[in-house]
Structure formats: C-alpha cells, structure tokens
Amino acid sequence: MGRTTTTISCWIGVLWWLCSMGMAGAQGTPSTATPAPAAIVLGAGERVISLDSRSRFWIDDTGKRPVEQVEAAALADTLPWQLRVPGSSYNLDGNKAMWIVFDTVLPTRKRWFIELQSSGLDRAQLFYRGADGQWVEQEAGDVKAVSDWPVPGRFPTFELSSAGTEPVRHFLRVEHARVDFATPVALYDQAALVASREREQFLLGAYFGLALLITLVAAANAIAYRDRNFAVYAVYVGSLAIGQLAYLGVGAQHIWNEMLKWNEVATFVLPGISGAAALWFARTVTEPGRFSKVLDMFVWLLILALLAAVALDTWLLTRTSFAVVMVLAVLSLVTVAGLIAMVWIKGDDPYIRLIALGFVPVVVMALFPVARGLNLMPASGLTRYALAIGAAVEMPILFYALTLRGNRRRESRVRAAALSHNDALTGIAHQRTLLQRLDDAIARARTLKRPCALLAARISNFDAIIEEFGRETGERMLVVAASHLRHAITDIDLAARVGSHDFALLLEGPTTAEIAMSRAQQLVASGLRPNDALPPAATLKFHITVAMLPDGERDAPGSLQWLVDGLDSMRPDARKLIRPLNF
Template structure:
C-alpha cells in the first residue's frame, strides 16, 4: 500500500474481541509483532547530519538521506481568517517564523496555518522526494509548487477530499515534489483543522516512504486480521452455544474494528475512497457506537444490574445514549461534536473501569480480566482527549496508542466472556439436569425410571429379553434423621448411593424413587443368585461404619426383587408389588432379601366327551352275554 491517508476526527476509540488457547496466543503475538514493527517504522528519525545540510537557507536533499523531519526546517505563518491564497502569502507583509518542535497550532474552523520550505535537490541525485503529513487530525492539506513555466500549481488532500481524488491515495496526505536537480524551489503548504493540533510533516524519498508504508500496513494488517478472526470465532462460538452474548460481542467487536480502521485511515483508503462527508465523520460516529456497545457489553458481562441497581441504570443509559449521539455527531458544529465525543469516551472509560473494579472486589475473576482490558484503553483515551484539547502534540506513538490498547483489550475481553459463558453454560446444564436427575444423589429422575421400566417389560414380552428389577430401602433412614438431623440423614443417602454404585454394572439403571428408596434395573439377569449376591454385599457394606465418621452411623438395607422370567408382572403393577413386599418386612427381619413369588399354576382339567361320537367311551363294545 503506497502513501498516506489523512484522518479527520481526532478522538476515536473502539472495541474488543478474542479466541482461546494456542490460536489466541498466536494471534496476539502476530498483532503485537505487527504493531511493534509499525512503532519501529514510526520511530525512525532522520540522521542528524542530514538535517544540518543547509545552504543559504536552503535544505539540501540527497538520496542517502532517506527520510527527515521537515518541521524544524520549515517556516510557518498562522492565517487567522483562513482566506489567504498563494498570492497573499507571497506578499512582503506576510511574516513567516521558524517552526518550533512539537508546536501545537491554535487552529479552529476557518483558520489555517501556512508552512514554507526552501528545498534543493543536490546535483546528480536521482530519488523522487515526497512531502508527507502523517497527522490524522488534519481536515485538509493543500501544497503549492511552481512548475517550469513559473506558475503555481496546487494539490489537495485530507478527510474533506475523497481519497480517490488525492494526488497519492493512501491513509494520509502525501505529495510528490517537483525538484529539478541543482535548482532551489520553494514549497508552500496550507493546513486546515477543526481543532488545535501540531503538524508533524516529513520529507522522504519514495523508496523510504514505500518501505515505511509497508511496515505500517504490516502492523495494521496483523491487528485487523486478528480482530476479524476473533469476530469469526465469536460468531462460531455463539452458534455452537446458542448464546446471544457471543453474538452481541461479535457485533461490538465489528463496530470497534470499523472504528479503528476509520481512525487509522484504512477505511477511507480501502472501504469508502469516494466518500467525502462520511470519510470525515466516520471515525466519530463509529467511536460513539463502539463505546456505547462497550458499556452495554461490560454491563451484561459483569451482571451489574443484579448487584447495583443505580450503577446498572447509569451504564444502561450511557450505553444507549450512543444511539442518538452517533447521528447527532453529523449535525453538530465540529468543535462541539468533538468535545461531546471526548466527554462521552471519558465517561465510558470511567464507568467500565468502575464496574470492573467493583466486580473484582466481589472476587469475580471476570472483573479482573475486564480491568486488565480497560485500564490501558482508559489511559490511551485520556491521551487522545488531551491531544484533542491541544495539550499534547500529535505523534506516532500517541496516535496509535488507542489502536494498541484496543488490540490488547479485545482478546482480554474475550477471555472474560469465555469464563462467564462457561459459568452460564454450566448453570444451564445443571438446570437441565434437575429435570432428569435427582437433585441430592444425581441418580436419574423417577419419571425417567418409569419410562425405562416400561421399555424393559415391553422388550421382555416381545423379544424375551431377561431383566431383574430390585427395590432397595434404607430402613433406618427415619431413625437417623430423628437422632442426628437432616444433614446426617442426607449424608447417609449419599453413602448409600456410593455403596450401591460400587456393586452394579455401568449398564444398570439406578434411580431414587422415594425419600429413602432406590430402584435398580439389571438387564440380562435371569438368576436369583446374582441378585442375592449383590444385595448381600450391599447389606454387609452398610453395616460397616465409615472410618473416622462422627457420629458412627450404620446403614440398614432391605431388598425386594423380581425376575421377569419368573414373574412377568406389568410395568404399572411392579412398583406397588415390590413396595408391598418391602413393607411386609420387619426392621429386624432375618430375610432382608426377598423375591416376588411366581404366580401359582393350576392343573388343566381333564374334559370328558359324552357326545357318543366317534372316539368316545361309547365306542367300547358292550360286554358279551
């Protein structure tokens, strides 16, 4: 990507997003590496000896210079009315003064600052030189150069000019200088901005500028690629979990990504190069929307309304306030719009940090992750506000601090969302389990046991698949409860489940069908010996007190069983029959294991045929005589 694009609105701040595990670390590493490369490119300074090569007030440019800061080499004049043209600037009454480093010019709507450079490309040098304005706060930059015929020609770029009409399309204004070797030329630049700002400008060869552009786009591309992949991961996660929080986060992260692209000039260069008013206003409008979405997202993530009604109401109002403020930004006078945006961003940052701090104080780990995400962003937004107010000069690091903070914040917030989503998903799973499992013991619910029992009896009738059904009572549960209380009684039930599970197979169905009654379906069993062995071992295990248990409580079990091969009882009759068998046992019975007896069989009566037909007794011949 060649050359620069200017970004109009000074204060843009945005969003958040991130995947998990090794992929997340790789994405963060790629984004961080790209940003470090960008910062390295932005931090390149001209060689001191190059800046000193001046002859009779002329800056001598050589191919080995590469790139140098033009601010200290320029002279400036502030046009308060903004109406002066090149003819007025050339008049003797206009006094240009040397530019001071990091000067913040008191620009406002209508005013302009003029810069004058006298340049000389040395004899024998071949490189093409560029004049680069890398300040995203500038609205319009016009550069005047004299052609070979002695006429002044002007080129204009900036947020108020569509990028496809710039002399060099890019993220910010770049102008090619017409400098015949050995001939000194004067170059005039007029800069307009709606706010107080510095004007960082540099002279660069086309080779050095292209290399710098590639490094910057490498960093920004890594950051945007990570954000887009995170958004895709959010959408996929939301689809898998059917969780609207992930979809909301994806929307928020998408707005934030667009805001960052508009803030850095990438959107104006690549997404809407033909737009005029929208290119100038997009960073502010998207900053409102992404900041509002951030408040609402953090509000839902930390469950503020349930814990602090007043703060929850404040965050809700602040978040939805972005909806009317975003279009109002297009209508307000620019300084008022920027001041409103600054106040809103400061309020959003303060609310999010306060909400995260309160959540962390409640020992909510999600609050700590949100705090880690928003403290750097709050600091970056504060620096952007100070730059808007003209208290800080525009610089590469200050300009992209918000971008770096957002790229850091997005993954951290996704970590927080993942933690909260797992908690909510776990609660939902437990809620669903209550409909299928016993809340105390975790065994399957009674209605599911009845369904399973119906299926087992039906299979026996149709396919002769054997099965045994066993009901087990904890006989002394009521006495334990009366003597030791509800807690010990519940512990005795849990101990009963543990002992029971140790004796049954994984394929056996176990359920709790009463306060102290358990039911067991053992498919494929047709022998009383198997049932007797398991029940005897359970009874013996219950009579052995748990070592170290206070008070020492033994468990007394009774078991009633039926083999379908012996007694094919109907499913609806089985609970009543086995329950009656258990109820017939005394607490001190010596036969704690009993079976339903098979039904009594009646002999088939011998029928006598007296019809006298063939084959009857009447066919016998009568005695002779």
C-alpha cells in the same frame, strides 16, 4: 443517591475544565518574523526528515490569500512567519488556513515526498514553481476521494520538486477545523515511504483480520449458545474495528472512498458509537445492577447521552459539540474503570477478574486518542495507534474469559444433555454406550482382521476405603478413577463405568497385546500415586483383566461379562494385579 449525584457532577466539571483548557491552548502568534531556516538538503544521509524546526508557518485568518501573495510576502518578510516547533498545536477554526514554507535542495534525481501524518485532514495543498516557472499544485484531504489524491494512501502525501541543485521553495497550505492542527509533517525518500506504508498495512491488516475473526466467532457463539455476553461482545469488537477504520483512514482509502460527505463525519461519528458499545459491553459483563440500581441507571443514561451527543455533533459540526462528545468519552472511560474496580473487589464470579484484566489495555490506551481529541497533546504514533494496540491485546483475553465463563454457566446443561450416554457421577460413558461401541469394534475387527482390546478394571479396596473414610470419599475415588482412565486412552478409545466400582477401557483400532498390557500397567501405577482429592492413606488399588477381541464367537455383552468374571476370580489380596485372559 445525593453523594453519587454530587460525585458525578464533580467529574463532569473537571472533565469540562480539561476540555476547555485543551480548546483554549496557546494559539497566539508573535508579531515579529523569524528568519527562514537553511534549505533542507535531501539525500544527505537522512531518509526521513522532520519539518519541525526546519520550516516556518503563518496562519491566514481569512483563509483566502492565494499562493502568489504568500510567496511575495515570504520573500519580503512582511508576514509574521514563525518557526514550527515540535509539539505545537494550532486552532484553524473559522475558515483559517495555515501556510508552512520550507526550502529544499535535491542534489540527486531521487524522488522525495512530504507526508502529513494524520488522517481526516480537511484539506492539504502543496505549491511550488516548476522548472518553467509555473505553479505546480497538489491537493488531498477529505475534500477529495483518496483515489484522486496525488499519492493515494491513508495520509495526505505529495511529491516534492525534483529540480536541480538550486533551492526550491515549497508552500504547504492546511485547512483543519474542530480539532487543533498538531500533525507531524515529514519528508521521505521513496524507499522509506514505501517501507513505512508496507509495515503499517501489514500491522493494520493483522489487527483488522483479528477483529473480524473475533467478531464472527463471538457472533457464532452467541447464536449457538444463546449467550448474551457473546452477542454484545461481537457488537463491541465490530464497532470498535469500524471506528478504527475511520480514525486510521483505512475506511476512506479502501471502503467508502467515493463517499465524501460520509468521510467528513465518519472520523467523529464512528469512534463515538464504538465508545457507547464499549460501555454497553462493560455493563453487560460486570452487571452493576447487582450492586447498585442507581449505578446501573447511570450507565444506561451515559450510553444514551453519548449517542445523543454524537448525533448532535453530526448535525452541528462545531468544536464545542465535538468537545461534549470527548467529555462524555472520558466520563465513559472513568465509568468503565469504576466498573472494573467494583467487580474486582466485590465480584464473586471466578472469571470476572480475568474479564476485568482484559479491559485494562483499551482503557489505558484510549486515553491517548481522547487526549488528542481534547487538544491536550499533539498527534503522534501513540495517539494514532494506541487504541488499536490496546484492542489487539484485549480481544483474545476477553474472548478466552467469556468462553470460560460461558462454559461454566452451561456446565449443568451440558451434563444434563450427556446423561443419555454418560455416567452421572464420573462423566465417562456408561455400560450401554460401551456395549454399542464394543459391538461395532468387534464387527470391524472381524472384517479387517485387526484386533482391538478390552480392559476391565475394579477398585479392589473400594469397600475398605468406604468403611474407613466414608461414602463421600468413596464417591471421590470413583471420580478420580475415571480421571485416571481418561488419561490412559487416546481420542479414539473409550472409558466407561460398568458397575458400582468396575470400569472398562475399549482400545479401538489396530492394537497389540503389548499396547494393552502397557495401558493396564499405566492405570495400576497411576492409581497407587497419592491424589489431592483423597486422604493421604487412600490410594486406588486396581485389579485389571485384559483380552484381545474378537475371541471366538463372543459378542459385546459376552466379552464384557467374560472380563468381569475374570475380575471376580481374582482374590482381593492378589499380588498379580493384571491378568491377561487370552494371550
């Protein structure tokens, strides 16, 4: 107990240190100004142009300077403008605002746009002077509904000036609190922007469609089979998808477009809730209580702590409160990884390793958005989409594993329910079920003038096998024989056990004597092949009688007895193993 507590405390200390290092990243701005980069020539062979190393920035600590003053300071170089380099991050807490300035030249009349490649930005504004010398202002971010953005979408996007061949200076102003601003900013021509958005919408639609399907089917399985694992899995997949709706900006664009207050906190609240659901699901399927009650209690406390931290962060809305959520998220990932390792080593469930393997994609991919939340790496496609990619890989694996596990646990109930119409040992139909189906088949055959076929099969060497190898081997022979019968029929046919070591095959639907004889030959050949479930010298020697029905006025019991009498008349050492009775 003491060692476990000490280990947990060490993990929390390390994670808090990482969080503190992420929040205390280099934010210093040198006092000297960097010369302005050359104007960006739009349409000169490039369709997507990054602003990294091609723009300058300055952070307004008050957040109150108007664009006119910033423009004047940029012309006079009286502010400490610095070159914006790749991978940089900036703390804009305390009402700070970042100004990014760049010049463009547009030789053609094509439309160009600037896109800030992150959702959930508090505010983004673009300023430039139009042809009449007046300021053109565009605004996007969480302060406005996406439908009111200049270019609606998941990311703040603005159209650039389409003035002539003279350079135009653009001023991009960004407000973003609680998480460092480390968003890639790029210029797109219209065709490239449309293509990028169409590709993203297609992939995101595939992910959310898969998530919805898995959630609904898992919920249906939970209700139909009263399976707690599927119920928790449905909650987990659904909450993870809802969290991604917020994190990827899809919810703000399509679902809660007008709910501005909710949109401000959704990006922070929903991923935290989905993290708690993931931990709950991991606990449900790994069952740590079987190995350690302390560990099981720790998992429950961690779930409650994560939910409490999310609630506290929603109330306080500070960088520190969000850092606490991120620390607990990392601790949750470590805990899930530990649970996976534990069941991989100690688990006795045959499908637990497949379940553990299913967790790996999300556990690995979740590290990237968590590292972004801790300001340990800048925003990128990997930090945006890694978790969705991991979830898309994980969902079918876990669903398949849970299905196999559920089928195994329900097997005894299924077999018990099937005893009313199936043989207890072999699992195929018993004689009463066969006679009911055979009676219906004969009636249809008489009405439609289309014959069916009935085959009776006997294991002629059954007594000899029992005498040589014992009763257990004899029972195995019956199960193997039933397996051969299943492989010899189609979905509309029926295999049944009608005696101690006698079986029958009903070939329904329009059939011919040639088809019936072919099935009989297939059954004889399969029985003579060695089987891993039997001793090498134990093969199944079938005697088979075949009849096309209806035959005269014989009913179902009479027809079956006719074929069994035919088996009785065949000598055990008969060389001809298949005997047609009426053709």
